Amino acid sequence: MAFLQVQNIKKSFDRTEVLKDISFSLEKGEVLAIIGSSGSGKTTLLRCINFLETPQAGKITVGGKVLFDSDDKSKKSDLEIRKNRLHFGMVFQSFNLFPQYTVFNNLILAPNLMAKEQIKQNGEYMGAKTYKEAQQKINEEAEALLKKVGLTEKRDEYPCNLSGGQQQRVAIARALALNPDVLCFDEPTSALDPELTGEVLNVIKGLKSSDSTMIVVTHEISFARDVADKVIFMADGVIEEEGTPQQVIENPQSPRTQSFLSRFNRFSD
Amino acid sequence: MDQFWNVTSQLLEGFGENCMLFGVTILVAIPLGLIISMGSMSKFFPLKAVTRTFVWIIRGTPLMLQLFTVFYVPPLLFDISFADRMTAAIIAFVINYAAYFSEIFRGGIEGIPKGQYEAGYVLGMKKSQVFFKVVLMQVIKRILPPMSNEIITLVKDTSLARVISVIEILRVAENFSKKGIIWPLFYTGAFFLIFCGALTILFRFLEKKLDYYKV
Ligand SMILES: Nc1ncnc2c1ncn2[C@@H]1O[C@H](COP(=O)(O)OP(=O)(O)O)[C@@H](O)[C@H]1O
Numbered sequence: 001m002a003f004l005q006v007q008n009i010k011k012s013f014d015r016t017e018v019l020k021d022i023s024f025s026l027e028k029g030e031v032l033a034i035i036g037s038s039g040s041g042k043t044t045l046l047r048c049i050n051f052l053e054t055p056q057a058g059k060i061t062v063g064g065k066v067l068f069d070s071d072d073k074s075k076k077s078d079l080e081i082r083k084n085r086l087h088f089g090m091v092f093q094s095f096n097l098f099p100q101y102t103v104f105n106n107l108i109l110a111p112n113l114m115a116k117e118q119i120k121q122n123g124e125y126m127g128a129k130t131y132k133e134a135q136q137k138i139n140e141e142a143e144a145l146l147k148k149v150g151l152t153e154k155r156d157e158y159p160c161n162l163s164g165g166q167q168q169r170v171a172i173a174r175a176l177a178l179n180p181d182v183l184c185f186d187e188p189t190s191a192l193d194p195e196l197t198g199e200v201l202n203v204i205k206g207l208k209s210s211d212s213t214m215i216v217v218t219h220e221i222s223f224a225r226d227v228a229d230k231v232i233f234m235a236d237g238v239i240e241e242e243g244t245p246q247q248v249i250e251n252p253q254s255p256r257t258q259s260f261l262s263r264f265n266r267f268s269d
Numbered sequence: 270m271d272q273f274w275n276v277t278s279q280l281l282e283g284f285g286e287n288c289m290l291f292g293v294t295i296l297v298a299i300p301l302g303l304i305i306s307m308g309s310m311s312k313f314f315p316l317k318a319v320t321r322t323f324v325w326i327i328r329g330t331p332l333m334l335q336l337f338t339v340f341y342v343p344p345l346l347f348d349i350s351f352a353d354r355m356t357a358a359i360i361a362f363v364i365n366y367a368a369y370f371s372e373i374f375r376g377g378i379e380g381i382p383k384g385q386y387e388a389g390y391v392l393g394m395k396k397s398q399v400f401f402k403v404v405l406m407q408v409i410k411r412i413l414p415p416m417s418n419e420i421i422t423l424v425k426d427t428s429l430a431r432v433i434s435v436i437e438i439l440r441v442a443e444n445f446s447k448k449g450i451i452w453p454l455f456y457t458g459a460f461f462l463i464f465c466g467a468l469t470i471l472f473r474f475l476e477k478k479l480d481y482y483k484v
């Protein structure tokens with residue numbers, strides 16, 4: 001069984017069916033790129049995976065643990081939903097950093113809250129027995145993450161003083177601070193000026209070499225080709241085509257994939 | 270000179286009533302306004318409809334009329350009357366300002382982008398943590414300018430309490446003018462100016478304090 005398994009996800013808003021039976025799987029350490037025209041349901045899919053939306057049908061499994069199953073009618077507690085969410089991280093198109101906190105405090109806010117709660121409940125957070133010990137670990141981890149995204153000098157800046165590219169790199173570090181099993185990106189560079197997309201894509205490339213499992217919704221076709229192990233082309237709420245970058249991007253079989261990609265090829269290369 | 274100090278001390282006594290009305294209104298109307306704003310943002314339609322109708326009525330009628338209503342209507346309907354006119358004034362002011370504050374709070378809370386909540390949720394935060402740790406400070410920053418406006422208006426509105434014979438500063442000055450001494454009437458302006466000036470400085474200071482980030 002694959003590390004991440006998404007099975008038969010269906011999601012409608014009122015009467016519009018946005019996701020029509022989506023299934024895919026991903027191995028640990030693999031990168032999945034999702035491409036497709038706007039309105040095809042890519043964001044909704046990521047939101048379902050992060051439990052920001054509840055699908056009407058489907059099943060989501062990570063590492064053998066069922067996190068969502070529409071057949072399971074028992075009502076999930078708030079705590080369960082929050083725990084399930086922690087298997088996933090989410091990087092938004094619009095960064096969504098917390099403006100009133102410094103870069104560093106953006107990174108440690110949620111882990112600190114989590115540590116306080118878990119130590120109270122289980123007497124332990126990621127090996128630390130006291131809150132103080134946990135805080136120290138969280139701080140060290142946050143420093144390391146800032147270094148990883150190349151923003152050590154911006155540690156004490158507020159988000160409003162950073163460029164879009166820097167903000168998005170902070171958002172990536174913030175998501176990583178909770179050690180998610182799968183990190184999701186929703187068009188991480190779409191809100192950026194073209195000259196800033198490179199720095200963010202490079203950070204994501206860097207994560208691939210450190211074995212993070214990632215799902216990246218993107219319009220950067222050449223990035224998808226270079227970095228992804230697997231590519232999905234979505235159209236109107238279905239997976240129209242799926243395979244390796246060579247199969248889907250270099251050699252698309254479906255006419256819809258072909259016409260979508262031809263629009264991009266006109267500009268690149 | 271004697272007359273000046275005599276007038277000043279009497280006006281000050283009157284202004285004490287204004288300050289009291291101001292202070293109690295602030296203390297009670299802010300939390301009450303928060304509760305009303307929750308009602309007007311509720312997903313439970315009847316509650317939302319009732320709260321919004323209430324806010325519409327309070328904002329759509331003169332405060333002076335509300336003062337008369339609170340003061341005269343209960344004694345007509347029931348066998349009660351206000352032992353203290355100030356109590357009636359406080360009730361009317363609290364209701365009126367709570368309605369205004371609730372709209373400011375609602376605007377402030379609804380103005381926070383959905384993405385801020387979602388960023389908190391995907392990081393495993395509880396709803397209450399998202400509200401208190403993420404949203405609240407942003408709401409405070411957003412509502413500070415409209416709140417300072419409203420609070421400064423409240424200072425001046427307190428003089429309306431004279432219509433139900435609360436002996437506040439303008440009432441005191443009016444009594445002098447009936448005796449042919451006109452100048453205290455204009456002298457009252459100094460009291461309001463100083464109070465509002467102090468508040469303006471305070472709010473400017475608070476806004477400066479929150480200047481380090483943008484929402
Ligand atoms: N909360 C919502 N309510 C109603 N319709 C929605 C909602 N979210 C998304 N949709 C609709 O779902 C479709 C897919 O949207 P989305 O997942 O954002 O696509 P993409 O990210 O591929 O551009 C669109 O037609 C959009 O209008």
Ligand SMILES: [Mg+2]
Nearest residue numbers: 042043044187
């Ligand atoms: Mg989208």
